[in-house]
Amino acid sequence: xxxxxxxxxxxxxxxxxxxxxxxxxxxxxxxxxxxxxxxxxxxxxxxxxxxxxxxxxxxxxxxxxxxxxxxxxxxxxxxxxxxxxxxxxxxxxxxxxxxxxxxxxxxxxxxxxxxxxxxxxxxxxxxxxxxxxxxxxxxxxxxxxxxxxxxxxxxxxxxxxxxxxxxxxxxxxxxxxxxxxxxxxxxxxxxxxxxxxxxxxxxxxxxxxxxxxxxxxxxxxxxxxxxxxxxxxxxxxxxxxxxxxxxxxxxxxxxxxxxxxxxxxxxxxxxxxxxxxxxxx
Ligand SMILES: C[S@@+](CC[C@H](N)C(=O)[O-])C[C@H]1O[C@@H](n2cnc3c(N)ncnc32)[C@H](O)[C@@H]1O
Numbered sequence: 001x002x003x004x005x006x007x008x009x010x011x012x013x014x015x016x017x018x019x020x021x022x023x024x025x026x027x028x029x030x031x032x033x034x035x036x037x038x039x040x041x042x043x044x045x046x047x048x049x050x051x052x053x054x055x056x057x058x059x060x061x062x063x064x065x066x067x068x069x070x071x072x073x074x075x076x077x078x079x080x081x082x083x084x085x086x087x088x089x090x091x092x093x094x095x096x097x098x099x100x101x102x103x104x105x106x107x108x109x110x111x112x113x114x115x116x117x118x119x120x121x122x123x124x125x126x127x128x129x130x131x132x133x134x135x136x137x138x139x140x141x142x143x144x145x146x147x148x149x150x151x152x153x154x155x156x157x158x159x160x161x162x163x164x165x166x167x168x169x170x171x172x173x174x175x176x177x178x179x180x181x182x183x184x185x186x187x188x189x190x191x192x193x194x195x196x197x198x199x200x201x202x203x204x205x206x207x208x209x210x211x212x213x214x215x216x217x218x219x220x221x222x223x224x225x226x227x228x229x230x231x232x233x234x235x236x237x238x239x240x241x242x243x244x245x246x247x248x249x250x251x252x253x254x255x256x257x258x259x260x261x262x263x264x265x266x267x268x269x270x271x272x273x274x275x276x277x278x279x280x281x
Pocket of ligand 1: 111223
């Protein structure tokens, strides 16, 4: 049995770093820059320690096996999950306007939901705009199962509520007491609006019962190269109804894909009709 090494002492060789880069790019689309070797070493060191592995080579050998139980810890370690409530706040009034104008139930996919602040912000916006009986369903997904657990639990340190004003914190969260002091929990009226699931945007089959009216895909495409971005946009396009809105991150620009999406506002795009379906231009 391999002797677990103290991960502090194990260096990630250039060859293993390149291997890790290749695997995560092929399977999750994530394009780790060549300058990130020490970051990757630090993140994977935790996986070595938690799984009692001797070195990075052993981890990478295991991850390359089909159905490896180490794949998920590997990908969880290599994702970057920075997020906050009402991040890129200018998007939420646009979402509210869309909801007001839309007739009937609305289906929203939050496709890189991280620890949940984004889908909960969408749910708050829906109820603040349409009231308690808002017919809005949100599906929140991510590739990373650790962040999804946090998202689904809906419990956050009160100190992390930087994107929330006090009125929203009081209206939408229950403040913990006793051993939960310092924590806040999302109120049940938001919980019932959101479902969670794991989806790899690059490879998983995207089978949904109905098309989405709105998709949030913010601050994840920056990790993908241009051909992968195009593939993911095509995949998202197939899951949306024409006229629906795609919200992108502040540094993501999809104007090269004007056959699929048209710019509607600051990093917000409208899903265009299928060209082939109508035999149009
Ligand atoms: C920087 S966070 C952005 C979170 C949120 N959308 C926001 O803008 O605040 C990027 C998220 O994308 C997820 N991610 C990375 N690659 C992915 C993939 N191939 N499929 C689905 N999610 C992915 C990561 O796990 C991470 O939680």
